[in-house]
């Protein structure tokens with residue numbers, strides 16, 4: 039029997055605290071107008087003191103399990119994409135496993151910064167399609183506010199906290215029909231590490247450090263690499279980017295998203311965008327946007343959906359699935 043991964047349900051969670059552009063303008067030399075024009079962001083969420091990445095992840099995962107009509111007893115794989123783990127070890131996935139009450143299977147984290155969810159989805163699919171596992175929670179969760187230099191206006195205005203989750207189930211490929219994860223295309227070019235990194239870490243400094251980014255250089259790399267990944271993943275699946283119903287991009291910058299739409303001759307109304315209210319939530323942004331598209335009825339069962347991201351590393355990639 040040939041197996042494939044089918045998306046059974048998704049979920050999202052955002053912390054309560056809202057930080058607006060005007061709030062930021064009282065903290066650093068910036069303005070609502072500058073942030074909106076350059077990025078499309080109006081506000082973002084910030085986790086409360088004591089609210090950790092695993093807490094956000096558990097809330098999104100619980101909602102995804104409810105949507106899938108499954109329980110923690112059904113889950114035998116947890117993959118958490120995060121750059122902001124609760125602790126240096128164990129993996130945030132292990133903490134999430136315990137908090138959810140999952141007592142079986144495997145759990146591990148994936149670190150590919152903003153591309154983390156695409157990497158995590160791709161990894162989970164391999165476990166399910168091989169028959170090694172039956173039901174995976176794939177979670178993107180971040181408390182990016184904890185690694186921001188709140189005096190650096192070039193980075194602190196861009197990011198937000200949040201979590202999103204997918205429940206993937208291994209199903210008989212014939213019975214699943216067209217539904218399910220189709221393929222992915224993953225890349226990394228470590229020579230570009232200096233464009234976007236954190237200036238601390240366990241081995242190098244013994245502290246978490248802060249995000250450092252040459253934003254305009256990252257911007258210049260983004261549209262071309264993302265577009266190439268999207269065209270490649272579609273071509274590998276034997277379809278064209280023009281066959282997709284929905285485009286769910288990593289929410290880094292509205293101008294990057296519109297640049298990709300223009301380059302690939304897509305329509306703006308095919309884009310699921312959450313950037314205005316959430317900012318860049320790194321590995322969480324794709325499942326958060328996907329969940330928004332499902333919740334408001336745009337993404338329906340059977341739709342062809344293309345996901346993409348680019349982030350620190352540089353890493354980038356795309357994935358194609360049929361909802």
Ligand code: ACO
Pocket residue numbers: 067068069072073076077151152153191192193195234252253254255256257260290291294318320348349350
């Ligand atoms: N408010 C006001 N002015 C600002 C701010 C701010 N918040 N931030 C920077 N500026 C100033 C700069 O100092 C500069 O001033 P100068 O000309 O006097 O030197 C001017 O604005 C222009 O700066 P640029 O960096 O050239 O501005 P740009 O138009 O490139 O926009 C931005 C900056 C929004 C960061 C953009 O480059 C971007 O979105 N880059 C890509 C980000 C991204 O995709 N990251 C990848 C994912 S994140 C991850 O993986 C963790």
